[in-house]
Each structure stands twice: as structure tokens, then as C-alpha cells.
Amino acid sequence: MKREVMGGKYGALTAIGVAGLGMLTMYLLDPQAGRRRRAVVTDKLRSGGTQVGRVAEVAWRDGVNRSRGLAARLRSRMTADRELSIPRLEGRVRARIGRAVSNPHGIHVRASDDGTIVLEGPILAEEVGKLMAAAWSVRGVTKVDDRLDVHDEPGNISALQGVEVGRHRSRVPENWSPSLRMLAGGAGILTALLSLSRGRAIGALGTLAGGALFARSVTNQRLGEIAGRRGTRSVHLDKELLIAAPPEQVFAFWNHPENFPQFMRNVEAVQMTGDNRWHWKVAGPLRPVEWDAEIVERDENRRLVWRTLPGAAVESEGCIDFEPDGAGTRLRVSMSYTPRAGIAGHAVARLFGRDAKTELDEDLMRVKSFLETGTPARDAYATRQAASERTILH
16 A cells, blocks of 8 residues: 555656656757757856856855854953953944944944943934843943933934834844855755655655755745745846937837837737826736836936836836937836746746846847837747738638
8 A cells, every 4th residue: 555655656746757847848949949948048057057166165265264253252252351452342342233223333332441331322212222232242341331312213313314113133134144055055955855755744844945945045035035925125137228220219119118019029919008007918938927017207218217007917117218329329228027936936037048137138139120120020929920820811
């Protein structure tokens, strides 16, 4: 019975693996785009190998430096407090409170020979306790003289500008050090491999935990952002292009998004739904993705600013600047978007050359060719659709 269960489990896994391999083979051996896709994947893998070597080198240096710092701290603990100078004590206190409060630059620290620390400056009431605890935790401090200027709200005090009331720092750092990322990544891989030989439930949980730890270490992003559950961090893109056409012509083209299927490969349709609002339909991995966007700023022949409406499947915003350059136009595109599947989805798309940066680069080259020659790109969606319709008619 146990053998039949194990056989069924591994048979299902084998079937899934074979299906995935078949889909990957079809994707890479596609008669029309397979050659380009294989070249893109090969380049990405080579680049990834180079980056892994650099990351390993950085992690090694980081680990060595941290080890030296730990040794220095251990040596300092063996040194008598009377040998601790005033500047060094002040420096230690400043370093400690820098990780405890939101405005460490506004806190002034003065030390005396007997270990007394004087704290001065504006601070939010909710952070006073953390500040005092941090100061008392420094070795060599014998007394803390509280001369702080406590406030419930930042108000107009310059030292408190940018500080959010009720904002609590996480005890877990958002950005991991290179050495910690390397150790966590290795631990994640080891956990996932060892879990493969465990029981069904335990093995699945262990593999999931190991994969999550590995993804966290590789991307240096929080798990919620990797999975696309927390849109606190987006992907930012900038591109500059010189087009041999006057700004009036280039602006007129971009001012009508319904033209975009003529040069964008994956944009199937853009329809005007209201004043400065359009409905987008874009080809996706499995099915088309649709959302609504609006133009929020229009400076004739100079600038366009857009953003998606709340609830959009793909959140994005950006601007396009049109600058005269001789007889042509220098086009500057700046945009930010939140990947649908989080940072992990962006990384997978980037591996296969389907990420936003690659698409933007290719689409801009198509619009450049279209505006300079008047001939639509052969691989633009509108051109491919027209060719398909002619084939069906014949």
C-alpha cells in the first residue's frame, strides 16, 4: 500500500514535470520567436552567473569585515570603562540611538568624564522610551540627563519633518547584509533539498519554507513584495530616445493612445472611455489583461503624465517629456509599475525577455521606426492581426 501511495505521488510529480518541460520546449523552439527567446535566456543565464560570482565576493568581504568588527567589540568589552574616552562614548551613544528613533540627526549627545550622558533636541513623545533605553544600553553610561524637547506631533519643527506619527520600525531589517543573504540562501536551498525526502505534509512545508527563504535572500525583498501581496515597492524604468521627427508630430502620436497597437507588440486595443481616460487590453501569459488609465497632465508638445485608475490589474504611473533636438525630438520616458506577481514575477519575466524594461525598449524602437518611416513594425499587434485576417480571407 505504501509503495502504491509513493508511486502515485511521484507519478503525479513526474507528469507535472514532463508537462512543464514540454511547455518550456514549445516556448523555446517556437518557429517564429524561438531563436530570439533562446538567445535571451542564454544571455540572462550568463549574466546571472557573473552576478553570482560578484555577490559571493561581496558577501565574503562583508563577512570578513563583520568578523573584524565583532572581534573589536569583544576586545573593547575586556577593556576597563575608565579607558573609554568622551568622544568614543558619545559616538557609541549616537550609533545606538540612530537605530532606535526616527530623527537621530536632531538629537544632540554630550558626555562627561563620569559617564553621564546629556540628551537634547526635539523628539516625538512616542519615541522617548526607546531613546532612553538605547542610551542606557551603551556600555560606560552611568547616568542619562533628559533635556529633550518632547512633542506629540512634528508640527513645523524642521528636525521632525518627514517623521510619521505612529510609525514603528520593524525589529527585522528590511534589507539584509550580503553575508546574511548568502547564508540565508544556502540555508534555504539545503532546507528545500532535505525536505524532498520527508513525508508529504512535512516535506511540502519544508520545501515551501526553504524556497521562501531562498527567494528572500536573492531578491532582498520582503516576502509580501515577492508574492505581490504588498505593493510597497515598484519597478522603476527610465529611457531616453532621439527620434528624427518634430516634437509636434511625436506629441500628437503619443497624445492618442489608441495608436499604440500600431507599434506595441502586446497591446491589443486601447479605447477611449471618457475625458482623458482609456481602457487598455494587453496580451498576457495565459489571457489578456485589462485596466483603465488616465492622462493627468498635458503640456502641449512638451509633457504627458499618466496613471492607472484605482483597482487596475497592473498599477503604473509615469511621464513622457518631449524636448526639441535640432530637427528631431529627444524623448524621455520615466515610469513605475507594480508587477502582478510581485518581484518574483518580474524576475521570471526578465529571464525570458518579457519584463517591462525589455518590452519598453522594443516598443520605443518600433515607434521610432514608425514615426521616421511611416511604416508600422511587422511584429506590432495591429500588423500581425491584419496579416492574420488576410490569411483567413485567402
